[in-house]
Amino acid sequence: MSHRLSEGLRYTLLVIIAVILLTPIYWLVMSSLRPADHIFRFSGNFSIETLIPFAFTLDNYSQALQSNVGRALFNSLFVSLTTVICGVFVNSLAGFAFAVFDFRFKKLLFVLILLSFMMPFESIVIPLYTLMRTIGWTDTYAALIMPEVAGGLIIFLFYQFFRGIPREIYEAARMDGANWWQIYYKMTMPLSGPTIATASLMIFIHQWDAFFWPLVATSSERLAVIQVAIARNMTMEQANWGAFFASASLAVLVAMVPFFWLQRHYVKIVITNADR
Amino acid sequence: MTISRRNLIKSSALGSLALAMPNIVRAQLTTLKVVWMGWPDNQVLPLMAEFEKRNPTIKLALERMPFQQIFQALEIRLNARNGDPDIFIVDSPLTASYASRGHLMELDSIIDKKRFAPSGIAAASFDGKIYSAPFGSSMQVLYYNKDMFKAAGVTPPSADPASRWTWEQLVEAGKKMSKPAENIWGFTFEQQERPYQLLPMGQSLGGTALSPDGFKASSYIDGPAFVEGFTFMQKMYTESKISPPGQFDTALTPELFGAGKCAMMVAGTFVFDTLKTKFPNLDFGVAPHPYFAKGKPVTPTGAWHFGVNARTQQKAAASQFVTDMLSDDMNVLWYKLRPYVPTLNAVWEKEASSFTSDLWKIAKYDVQNTAVPRPATPGFREYEDIVRVALRDIQSGANAQQILTAAAQKIDREIAKYKG
Amino acid sequence: MFRHPWAPYAFIAPAFIGLFVFRFIPIGLSGFGSFFSENLRGDMVFVGLKNYAELMDDPSFWNTMRVTLIFNLIINPFQICCALALAMLVRRPSKFIDVFRLGFIMPMTVSIALTSIIWSILLDPTLGPVNGLLRWGGFQSQPFFRSEHQALETLILVATWKGAGYWMIFLLSGLLAIPKEIDDSALIDGATGIRKFISITLPLMKRPLAFVLVADTAANFLLFAPVYIITNGGPNGATQLLMFEAYQAAFAYINHGRSMAISTIILVVVLLIAMFELRLFIPAEEEQS
Numbered sequence: 001m002s003h004r005l006s007e008g009l010r011y012t013l014l015v016i017i018a019v020i021l022l023t024p025i026y027w028l029v030m031s032s033l034r035p036a037d038h039i040f041r042f043s044g045n046f047s048i049e050t051l052i053p054f055a056f057t058l059d060n061y062s063q064a065l066q067s068n069v070g071r072a073l074f075n076s077l078f079v080s081l082t083t084v085i086c087g088v089f090v091n092s093l094a095g096f097a098f099a100v101f102d103f104r105f106k107k108l109l110f111v112l113i114l115l116s117f118m119m120p121f122e123s124i125v126i127p128l129y130t131l132m133r134t135i136g137w138t139d140t141y142a143a144l145i146m147p148e149v150a151g152g153l154i155i156f157l158f159y160q161f162f163r164g165i166p167r168e169i170y171e172a173a174r175m176d177g178a179n180w181w182q183i184y185y186k187m188t189m190p191l192s193g194p195t196i197a198t199a200s201l202m203i204f205i206h207q208w209d210a211f212f213w214p215l216v217a218t219s220s221e222r223l224a225v226i227q228v229a230i231a232r233n234m235t236m237e238q239a240n241w242g243a244f245f246a247s248a249s250l251a252v253l254v255a256m257v258p259f260f261w262l263q264r265h266y267v268k269i270v271i272t273n274a275d276r
Numbered sequence: 277m278t279i280s281r282r283n284l285i286k287s288s289a290l291g292s293l294a295l296a297m298p299n300i301v302r303a304q305l306t307t308l309k310v311v312w313m314g315w316p317d318n319q320v321l322p323l324m325a326e327f328e329k330r331n332p333t334i335k336l337a338l339e340r341m342p343f344q345q346i347f348q349a350l351e352i353r354l355n356a357r358n359g360d361p362d363i364f365i366v367d368s369p370l371t372a373s374y375a376s377r378g379h380l381m382e383l384d385s386i387i388d389k390k391r392f393a394p395s396g397i398a399a400a401s402f403d404g405k406i407y408s409a410p411f412g413s414s415m416q417v418l419y420y421n422k423d424m425f426k427a428a429g430v431t432p433p434s435a436d437p438a439s440r441w442t443w444e445q446l447v448e449a450g451k452k453m454s455k456p457a458e459n460i461w462g463f464t465f466e467q468q469e470r471p472y473q474l475l476p477m478g479q480s481l482g483g484t485a486l487s488p489d490g491f492k493a494s495s496y497i498d499g500p501a502f503v504e505g506f507t508f509m510q511k512m513y514t515e516s517k518i519s520p521p522g523q524f525d526t527a528l529t530p531e532l533f534g535a536g537k538c539a540m541m542v543a544g545t546f547v548f549d550t551l552k553t554k555f556p557n558l559d560f561g562v563a564p565h566p567y568f569a570k571g572k573p574v575t576p577t578g579a580w581h582f583g584v585n586a587r588t589q590q591k592a593a594a595s596q597f598v599t600d601m602l603s604d605d606m607n608v609l610w611y612k613l614r615p616y617v618p619t620l621n622a623v624w625e626k627e628a629s630s631f632t633s634d635l636w637k638i639a640k641y642d643v644q645n646t647a648v649p650r651p652a653t654p655g656f657r658e659y660e661d662i663v664r665v666a667l668r669d670i671q672s673g674a675n676a677q678q679i680l681t682a683a684a685q686k687i688d689r690e691i692a693k694y695k696g
Numbered sequence: 697m698f699r700h701p702w703a704p705y706a707f708i709a710p711a712f713i714g715l716f717v718f719r720f721i722p723i724g725l726s727g728f729g730s731f732f733s734e735n736l737r738g739d740m741v742f743v744g745l746k747n748y749a750e751l752m753d754d755p756s757f758w759n760t761m762r763v764t765l766i767f768n769l770i771i772n773p774f775q776i777c778c779a780l781a782l783a784m785l786v787r788r789p790s791k792f793i794d795v796f797r798l799g800f801i802m803p804m805t806v807s808i809a810l811t812s813i814i815w816s817i818l819l820d821p822t823l824g825p826v827n828g829l830l831r832w833g834g835f836q837s838q839p840f841f842r843s844e845h846q847a848l849e850t851l852i853l854v855a856t857w858k859g860a861g862y863w864m865i866f867l868l869s870g871l872l873a874i875p876k877e878i879d880d881s882a883l884i885d886g887a888t889g890i891r892k893f894i895s896i897t898l899p900l901m902k903r904p905l906a907f908v909l910v911a912d913t914a915a916n917f918l919l920f921a922p923v924y925i926i927t928n929g930g931p932n933g934a935t936q937l938l939m940f941e942a943y944q945a946a947f948a949y950i951n952h953g954r955s956m957a958i959s960t961i962i963l964v965v966v967l968l969i970a971m972f973e974l975r976l977f978i979p980a981e982e983e984q985s
Contacts, residue, residue, distance in 0.1 A: 013785060021799065021861065022799055022802055024803075025802055027814070028814055036554045040531040043824065043828060044825075045458075089710075090714065094710075097705075101698050111967075114910070117911075117914055119726075119959070119963055120939050120942060121918075122943050122946065123726050124723055124959075128718065128722045131721065147714075150711040150714030150718070150719075155711060156910070156911070157907065174698075208805075209807035211807065212348075215349050216352050219309065220337065220339070227807055231314075235315050235342070238315075238550050239526075259798065260798070351947055351950070521821060521839075522820070522841070674932065693736075
């Protein structure tokens with residue numbers, strides 16, 4: 001197959017996939033810009049208006065911002081970023097240990113790591129809540145952050161990456177007299193740009209999406225996270241679809257920021273490393 | 277071996293935590309923790325503010341939860357069994373469920389039965405005692421699109437309860453206005469799968485949804501009345517095709533009606549205001565809830581009550597909350613903020629001027645004459661969940677008798693545990 | 697592998713304290729709780745294996761097992777193939793490829809609950825634009841989530857919509873880490889390309905693939921939100937997944953013992969499959985080195 005043809009095919013596929021993956025998000029944002037009685041008017045029967053709202057309003061956004069959405073966005077950002085910083089540190093430490101050392105109970109502990117992310121959350125939520133009550137953490141940022149810092153999946157992620165670093169590098173460093181903390185901090189971590197970026201994204205998204213746990217563990221308005229604020233627009237007899245879509249769009253748009261930021265640095269780091 | 281769960285968890289938690297964070301310092305005022313439904317700010321905050329104004333020593337820590345999650349989140353909180361929250365929203369049919377599990381405080385001493393409609397008190401009671409505060413009620417009416425009726429040349433239903441339409445009449449009218457290929461429909465229920473909405477189909481034919489003692493569903497929900505009623509409902513989707521199938525999101529069905537895609541809708545009195553504000557160009561009318569020609573008119577009812585946690589540490593303040601919320605003027609305020617059908621008799625009298633519209637005349641008549649609350653049983657969550665799934669399956673064409681018999685057996689099995 | 701008297705333990709300590717307090721204790725209590733039954737007053741009564749025995753005897757539980765296993769048997773390889781295909785497509789740097797890479801991971805910014813709500817509307821038989829488009833194109837509108845023959849497949853597609861970009865990230869970084877000299881060609885290049893792919897690229901991707909496989913398996917076995925929000929296990933049990941069954945047992949049937957028993961079963965099944973998958977990808981000798 002000629003190069004031109006295969007490139008053309010490649011780009012066609014890319015465009016088709018991009019359309020499938022992005023249209024729902026586009027639809028979400030477009031719906032948030034429609035006046036209340038237009039939101040579903042054009043969705044059932046296909047027309048140009050289904051894709052492009054002719055009647056355009058920012059009402060939904062002003063409604064959403066008047067409610068708790070601003071505060072909720074702040075809370076979610078604070079919780080997510082704090083969990084990322086703590087989580088990257090704590091989990092990479094553990095991943096490092098498993099990748100580099102041999103120690104007693106290693107196999108057992110490794111299985112425990114796997115176990116920790118295979119447990120259905122809905123089944124540990126009750127004991128976890130009671131635990132929070134017992135140590136007095138209900139209705140605090142601590143309840144939102146601390147349980148999510150250590151994560152088996154992230155440990156596993158770092159473990160897989162660190163395993164790929166050749167043994168000789170560590171041996172050389174040991175011979176130079178470095179202690180293990182220095183090796184971890186000055187040598188291994190700086191090499192781990194992409195993995196840190198990936199781990200950060202995973203942790204961030206996990207916390208950004210958090211809904212049921214914050215609902216159960218915190219009760220004050222001042223601690224509400226964004227997903228709860230969005231859901232609050234859906235009341236039984238009176239769903240405010242406009243405000244719902246507006247706050248959801250805000251959540252999605254804010255969540256995109258770390259991606260854009262990371263994307264620029266991410267690929268650079270990966271390419272540089274790959275060209276090693 | 278019996279272990280109290282709280283002690284078990286406490287001992288293991290404390291045993292493994294060498295460092296425990298200090299407890300949150302309690303506020304100086306009495307604080308009541310209230311879990312309320314996530315209704316809009318402008319409907320809830322004024323009510324709570326009014327209470328705080330009347331009771332300067334009581335502060336309300338208000339938490340509003342989204343409808344979809346409120347039951348689950350409450351279960352988790354209540355499961356911890358320590359008086360948090362002090363006050364919480366109770367969907368009236370859940371009164372028995374919460375009360376039988378020891379989550380609600382008895383309210384007989386602070387509620388005067390005579391002030392309320394009997395159906396409201398009935399919905400608030402379990403085992404002869406009142407456990408939840410009847411805060412309001414609900415009623416369903418038939419909304420219809422005047423323009424669509426005119427265009428099809430069909431005479432709309434009358435607003436007089438004495439000449440309400442039969443289901444048969446409704447289906448006939450619906451057929452004339454339904455064009456499924458163009459996505460135009462004749463009729464929809466607001467809640468296509470919920471027992472609240474659909475039990476009247478069988479009750480109108482004389483059926484009883486559950487045994488009077490609340491523990492047996494077999495030969496009740498799967499009796500001939502419900503089989504016939506639900507099969508009739510099924511045919512609206514499968515045969516006459518006047519209803520759009522699969523619309524289980526109750527937030528979407530009013531959108532269908534409002535956008536002019538559906539000629540008729542049976543929905544709560546509440547939807548009236550939503551339609552008026554969201555769809556100002558919609559010309560619609562109201563008529564009474566239909567019934568089966570060979571049966572009697574039956575309408576759904578039941579509502580959002582609230583209850584006091586049996587383990588509350590603030591008994592006096594909580595009782596004050598109940599008394600105040602059920603007082604004449606607070607209840608009128610609530611009605612003004614969120615127009616539910618009142619259970620407090622005084623509200624009908626005090627706000628008589630607002631009850632003159634067709635909507636309220638119908639609602640008042642039906643709530644006093646044809647309303648039947650959902651069955652009272654401690655196993656209501658289970659009952660509702662199982663019947664819901666059954667109704668979904670019946671809507672998509674499954675054999676009603678088979679589905680209902682299987683559901684009844686499942687219900688019997690699940691609610692047996694409340695007998696002990 | 698190195699040895700040291702205390703360094704490894706110091707390194708794993710912070711993570712393990714966190715996991716122990718916030719995961720293992722609740723998991724333990726939950727597993728422990730599966731041997732108990734709760735009476736109305738909240739006291740727990742020891743019933744041994746009764747909850748498990750009841751599950752074994754329950755035909756609806758076996759239906760749930762069947763649906764869950766079929767679901768996972770299809771979705772796991774499917775999602776990973778999609779993710780790998782996406783990664784291969786965006787791997788080679790070229791014009792605008794950055795835009796596509798970013799675009800493909802955008803579904804990550806939409807929470808699973810929001811994804812469920814949006815897709816539920818998009819695929820709605822009456823109000824959904826997808827059916828609107830189908831009708832406009834002269835096709836029949838599809839019931840999607842409302843038909844017991846289409847619901848599970850639709851669920852797989854929606855879950856893949858959200859997950860493909862997510863897993864693509866790991867596979868892409870794995871691909872990009874392959875040294876340039878070893879692999880220099882594009883995805884679609886004829887028979888040599890495919891052979892190169894199978895005998896060179898795939899073996900070098902063992903670690904990322906292992907990671908994605910294990911993590912994806914766990915995520916899919918634990919899938920809950922779309923079933924809870926859109927299908928409720930239906931129609932007619934077609935999407936009754938184990939996680940939803942556990943949830944129903946706890947919150948609809950207020951039977952915590954049964955719920956914990958189901959959760960423990962999920963845990964054991966996922967763990968076994970995960971260990972099997974790891975063995976498959978990373979043979980024992982490599983682990984010990």
